[in-house]
Amino acid sequence: MPVEVNTEKSIVITQTINLPKRSKFKDFLSILMVNKAAMVGAMIILFYIFIGLFAPLLAPYNPYEIILEDKLLPPSIDHWMGTDDKGRDILSRILYGSRLSMGVGFAAVAFGSFFGIIFGLVAGYYGKWVDSLIMRMMDVMLAFPGILLALAIISALGPGLMNVTIAVGAFSVPLFARIVRGSTLEVKRLEYIDAIRSLGANDFTIIFKHILPNILSPIIVQGTLRLATAILSAAGLSFLGLGAQPPSPEWGTMLSNGRDFLFSAPYIAIFPGLAISILVLGFNIFGDGLRDAFDPRMKK
Amino acid sequence: MMMFIFRRLIQTIPVVIGVTFVVFFIMQLVPGDPAVLLAGEGASKETVNAIREQLGLNRPLLVQYFDYLLNVFQGDFGTSLKNSQPVLDEIMVRLPITMELAFFSIIITIVLGMAAGIISAVKPYSLTDTSVMLVALLGISLPSFWFGLMMMYFFSVKLQILPVAGWDSILHVILPALTLGAGGAAIVARMTRSSMLEVIRQDYIRTARAKGLREHVIIYKHALRNALIPVITVVGLQFGALLGGTVLVESIFAINGLGRMIVDAIRMRDLPVVQGGVLAASLIFVIVNLFVDVFYRFFNKRIELN
Numbered sequence: 001m002p003v004e005v006n007t008e009k010s011i012v013i014t015q016t017i018n019l020p021k022r023s024k025f026k027d028f029l030s031i032l033m034v035n036k037a038a039m040v041g042a043m044i045i046l047f048y049i050f051i052g053l054f055a056p057l058l059a060p061y062n063p064y065e066i067i068l069e070d071k072l073l074p075p076s077i078d079h080w081m082g083t084d085d086k087g088r089d090i091l092s093r094i095l096y097g098s099r100l101s102m103g104v105g106f107a108a109v110a111f112g113s114f115f116g117i118i119f120g121l122v123a124g125y126y127g128k129w130v131d132s133l134i135m136r137m138m139d140v141m142l143a144f145p146g147i148l149l150a151l152a153i154i155s156a157l158g159p160g161l162m163n164v165t166i167a168v169g170a171f172s173v174p175l176f177a178r179i180v181r182g183s184t185l186e187v188k189r190l191e192y193i194d195a196i197r198s199l200g201a202n203d204f205t206i207i208f209k210h211i212l213p214n215i216l217s218p219i220i221v222q223g224t225l226r227l228a229t230a231i232l233s234a235a236g237l238s239f240l241g242l243g244a245q246p247p248s249p250e251w252g253t254m255l256s257n258g259r260d261f262l263f264s265a266p267y268i269a270i271f272p273g274l275a276i277s278i279l280v281l282g283f284n285i286f287g288d289g290l291r292d293a294f295d296p297r298m299k300k
Numbered sequence: 301m302m303m304f305i306f307r308r309l310i311q312t313i314p315v316v317i318g319v320t321f322v323v324f325f326i327m328q329l330v331p332g333d334p335a336v337l338l339a340g341e342g343a344s345k346e347t348v349n350a351i352r353e354q355l356g357l358n359r360p361l362l363v364q365y366f367d368y369l370l371n372v373f374q375g376d377f378g379t380s381l382k383n384s385q386p387v388l389d390e391i392m393v394r395l396p397i398t399m400e401l402a403f404f405s406i407i408i409t410i411v412l413g414m415a416a417g418i419i420s421a422v423k424p425y426s427l428t429d430t431s432v433m434l435v436a437l438l439g440i441s442l443p444s445f446w447f448g449l450m451m452m453y454f455f456s457v458k459l460q461i462l463p464v465a466g467w468d469s470i471l472h473v474i475l476p477a478l479t480l481g482a483g484g485a486a487i488v489a490r491m492t493r494s495s496m497l498e499v500i501r502q503d504y505i506r507t508a509r510a511k512g513l514r515e516h517v518i519i520y521k522h523a524l525r526n527a528l529i530p531v532i533t534v535v536g537l538q539f540g541a542l543l544g545g546t547v548l549v550e551s552i553f554a555i556n557g558l559g560r561m562i563v564d565a566i567r568m569r570d571l572p573v574v575q576g577g578v579l580a581a582s583l584i585f586v587i588v589n590l591f592v593d594v595f596y597r598f599f600n601k602r603i604e605l606n
Contacts, residue, residue, distance in 0.1 A: 136314060136315075136318065137318070139315055139318070140315055140318030140319055140321070140322055141322070143315050143318070143319050143582055143585060143586050143589075144319070144322075144578070144582050144585070145539075145540035145541065145542075145543035145544045145581055145582065145585040146540055146541045146542075146543060146544010146545055146547070147544045147547065148543070148544050148547070148562075148578050148581055148582065149322075149578075151547065151562060151563075151566065151574075151578065152322075152323060152326045152327075152574065152575075152578045153326055153329070154566065155326075155327075155565075155566040155569075155571060155574040156326050156327055156328075156329035156330045156571075157329060157330075157331075158331075228441070232443050235443055235445075236443065236444075236445055236548055239443075239445050239548065240547070240548065240551060240563050241567065242563075242566060252445075255443075255445065255446060255449070258449075259449060259552070262449060262452065262453055262457065263457055266453050266457075269446070269449050269450075269453075270450070272446075273442075273443060273446030273449070273450065276443050276446065277438075277441050277442045277443065277446065280441040280442075280443070281437065281438065281441035284437060284440060284441050285437065
């Protein structure tokens, strides 16, 4: 039976339309800036950075100067937040304290994320016994409840802000390691990694030049949320007398001092606590906003 | 199910050994020679050497560690440097108090947290939802030690309806348990809401509504059961945060629990007590996690079977 063959030629006209490339960063920013709560969080964080940077200009009094005649004064025009048991202006101490609290928070997270990222990258990339060994070590660190690991480290190293930074940073390491390992496992399976490997790139280049930049989003979100926890933990350790020592204007130390005057001068405890709460709230709200902005389901 | 429990038990052993390893080696970070520290200032070389020999400090570290591990498994957590009493005796006196506090706190965490999360989830994006989630956000942002002090100020100092400190009656439990449980309740509320919203959007819930089932039956009989699965894991993790949090709360409310014992020991440089206390708290957390995993598995299976 003969087969009919269609010999008509079809002409296909194509027109190339050059669409503008959508920048991932612009996508991310547009989602973030629409989130009013995240913007409030960002403003809070920027405000605290501002007062920390310009504390010497903003503080009305010397935060360390003892004026016993002015001790335990309630909030007034001269002392907006009152004075403590040594006549020191509480507002000035809070302004200077923002440097210490945020400094410890950033340093602790930097310490924890540095080691956590390295452990996570190595575990996720190499897999097998390396992954098992590193992740079991992280499991052991996570077996310590709350700040107990930090307490154990402080008990060995002794009190002080530097040791608090190391202690608080240490218990962030396994959290970063887990997240980075999970992201590394996902990314290393992608074809472009195989392509780069076949082009002769070594493991160091693949891990730090090609995998790490592509897993920054969860690290940034975790880092922001961990900042909140680090500031709380550091303040808590100082509250117990294991962090910054008097006469340091660290907020936890101020709260600890305020505890002794809760009955007669509660504002000594109220204002440092409010300062910590608002800063931590800022980081939490901003961190939530970052997480939404990085979530692919939120992209339009 | 029994195989799962057995496998989890086996997996717990290396974690327990790892915890003892970390606790032992952290204490080795203490600057200075422990024999010199124990002998005191001005002690002669012979005295220091005798102490070193007596405590086995002249042996390799790994040997010392295995000795320590063996002692722990035999119930010997060392001796207090301050009162020369066995550390385990002190732990056994303090631990029940801490466990009571943790128990009441976890009840508050679960009840308050789940109730808030459910209320939020059944009316999503409403004023109720926004208010509840705002309170939850505040709950995770407030330092527990400050929250405890403020509650003490309002209820004990201003209103004088609750005691300031101590652990003698049920009234003494309220403020510390609320202080400790509130932060966890905030986290559980957010998790419950998120989990419920995911479940409520499922097709089978839509089917249940189409069938004409009443809303409270849909929420409590169908949605909540499945939404609880991730919440159980969060509650388990919160127990760890609670145990750590007892350190602060017991200090604020002058409760003679394990947390306060650890803090006092750090201040007095009584390292065997610190070591023993941290180890005990960590082992309890490991055991609680084991129970949570088993319960999670059991709960999950019941839902699958149903």
